Amino acid sequence: MSIIDKKTVEHVANLARLYLTDAEKEDMTEILNKILDFEQKLAGLNTDGVKPMAHAVPLENVMRDDTVEESLSVREAFLNAPCEAEGFFKVPRIVEKD
């Protein structure tokens, strides 16, 4: 059963800002459908009496105390930045031109 078509792949890719070639889109359609098929199998299992999980690891309440730790220096903060200006991260135009 195919739930995902090429249009859905294009939509999801666009949301994630992924630019796929036509071949990649075909490929991705097939892979995503396989994953969903597998999940259909899981959905068919009897889960009576199994508590729903919110996380794959059986942990809870992993927390830290509210203490201030040293931050990066302003210089270090920009080491991976493609563009910096006057102590700020410089980013391209946010909305399209009128």
Add this chain to the structure above:
Amino acid sequence: MPLEDYTIVIGLEVHSELMTKSKLFCGCSTSFGSEANSQVCPVCLGLPGTLPVLNKKAVEFAVRAGLALDCNIATFSKFDRKNYFYPDLPKAFQVSQYDIPICQKGHVDFIVNGEKKTVGVTRVHLEEEAGKSVHSGATISTSDFSLEDYNRCGIPLIEIVSEPDMRSPEEARIYMETLRNILRYAEVSDCKMEEGSLRCDANISLMPKGATKFGTRTEIKNMNSFRAVQKALEYEAIRQAACLDRGEKIVQETRTWDDAAGVTLPMRSKEEAHDYRYFPEPDLVPIVLTTEYIDKIKNDLPELPVAKFHRYITEYALPEYDADLISANKDLATYFEAVLENYKDAKVVSNWLMGEFMRLLNEHEVEITDVKVKPKDLAKLFELQDKGTISSKIAKTVFEEMFISGKDPETVVKEKGLVQISDVSEIEKIVADVIKNNPDPVAQYLEGKEKVLGFLVGQVMKFSKGKANPQMANDYLKKALAELK
């Protein structure tokens, strides 16, 4: 049809920064006003390979806020990722809570035009703050580039979502003000709208009076003061009514409030912008709270404004107006109660706080917490007045000096020679002078125009520079005039 024939429906989403020292998922400082990008680290910059660790205090504050809003606190809640691309969000997702928020089903009560109003709180959830963008041009659409400061990014926030229970822009403003008072009382947020630590977005729609189906709503953003909340919603209600009257349909859209122009304008957004694709945050494990933990926070909550309001009426016999005004402001209420520790008459205290005290606060632009007058000194001032050492008029002069210098009232009275004149011979002397200098009014009084007495008493007070005991001035003036008859 006129706006009065429509029912206005308003719901608010309020964001409030929590007063933790460090950020929600990392140890970076949350202090305001530091150099741009000096409070960032690999976690809050969203660098690959980093892991968030939840701030215990932020959870406590969120629970406190929820309890102060009379919410149910979830013994189990979790975090989710809200995905969207915007440069103030370096990870390209915001850690928030989607289907299991930490608090649900509370309410905010307040009084509008003398009537009690209850607004439901749908939910309160924890999430992280975004960074701050500075645009190169005048507006975002005329800017070729923008500058990002991530100091704020990752500061803990609570989002408080109301039910669409408000029926006027005024109610929306009072709801916001009440919410601010409650959050300040609970000591979870400083709620400074001007610094952005308290913000709100509003959903507003109209429907014909008597209808039950809500109309299409718009979302209003960028209201940066309580006044702006009311103004923006008033504008938007009129705009929507005009649209409907022209037979147009309301477009469901996000609009921004332009405070200077006094209008709401549509915000440009891409269609996909609201496809957030929430999914559970795999880097954070669930929050599990015991009822003991929740009860302890509940017991530690200070008395909240509504409880104070009722206590002021029953315990101190204050009128509702005074009780409402004083209980709403945590600092004022604290001051009020401190004065009452040394002085019994609550109405005298409330009159003074709402009158002279507020007047000088506004005039000198001072915060209540910075006032130099100690509450016990204010109590002493009232005693001096009760004993007749100073008149009520002089009390105001003394208070003004206390307000500026922080000196106690006895010192001020002594230094300025403001002791009330209650000496009979001195009063008689002033009365004689006033009678001598005002032959015409005196003659009128003797002819039976008793109203002139008030003027003559005023002259005695003026002559004594306000220091004459007013009752004695009145009595001795009458006596002296009687002798002239």
